[in-house]
Amino acid sequence: MLRFLKYLPLLFISFLHAQEEVVHSVYFEFDKYSLKPEQLKDAVNFIQSQDTTRIESIEIFGYCDDRGKDAYNFILSQNRANTIKNEFIKKGIKNKVIVTIEGKGRIMIDDDIIENIPEVRSKNRRVDVVLNLKPLPKIQMPGYYNSIQKKHVVGDRIYLENLLFDRGSSVLTSKSKSDLAKMAKLLLKHKNIEFEIQGHICCTPPYQKEAIDRHTGKRKLSHNRAEAVYKYLILKKIPKHRMSYKGYGNTVPLGKGSEYDRRVELVITKI
CATH class of the missing domain: 3.30.1330.60 (OmpA-like domain)
Structure with missing residues (x-):
């Protein structure tokens, strides 16, 4: 047999x-x-x-x-x-x-x-x-970075340590603008990168995923933070077609403390 x-x-x-x-x-x-x-x-x-x-x-x-x-x-x-x-x-x-x-x-x-x-x-x-x-191609998992790298994969997150906000605010601080200006220069250099601007918040009850923006009185704080970065990058000549923005409320905490959750990240969507 x-x-x-x-x-x-x-x-x-x-x-x-x-x-x-x-x-x-x-x-x-x-x-x-x-x-x-x-x-x-x-x-x-x-x-x-x-x-x-x-x-x-x-x-x-x-x-x-x-x-x-x-x-x-x-x-x-x-x-x-x-x-x-x-x-x-x-x-x-x-x-x-x-x-x-x-x-x-x-x-x-x-x-x-x-x-x-x-x-x-x-x-x-x-x-x-x-x-x-033949060996399988090396799988690159998305990573977390504090600046633009020479090589990225879709899903990489770019988190600027100084791109933080005051409590209840969507207004960019002078320090945030300074870091964003440096980021804009890198984005102009790496013209192939497209990304989503993701806004985040902290310190709201579990049943309230979004917080109130004290400047507008509306519960769109994380959205407004992402939009503020989007508008600033447009001023720095980053083409609109390379960017999108969205507020994620309190759904993606970093676990490092509330001040780090009042943030905006760039997530690579296309290379």
């Missing part, structure tokens, strides 16, 4: 990159190198189920059990490897991707194995299909 192992990912980590191998084993009947149609189909499905853009190469290794002479077993193991290779090529898998087709001969049984020898031998009558996969 031909049985298939589940995918076996092996991760090798080096200083340069992580290489992944996926090994799939196909088992043969004693002294046979032919397979039933459904068995061949399963072997092909193993390849087709992978992310083909990551397949760097395919290696095929044939093996035999410990019975018989070495010379015969090398031929048999090579024929088993060729059976798999021929089916792959027949199903459209490019020959240049298959870099190794090798019969390894017989696998000897360790002297200390005295139980289940027939089962051990059945597992040694096999072909191993080894996929060498």
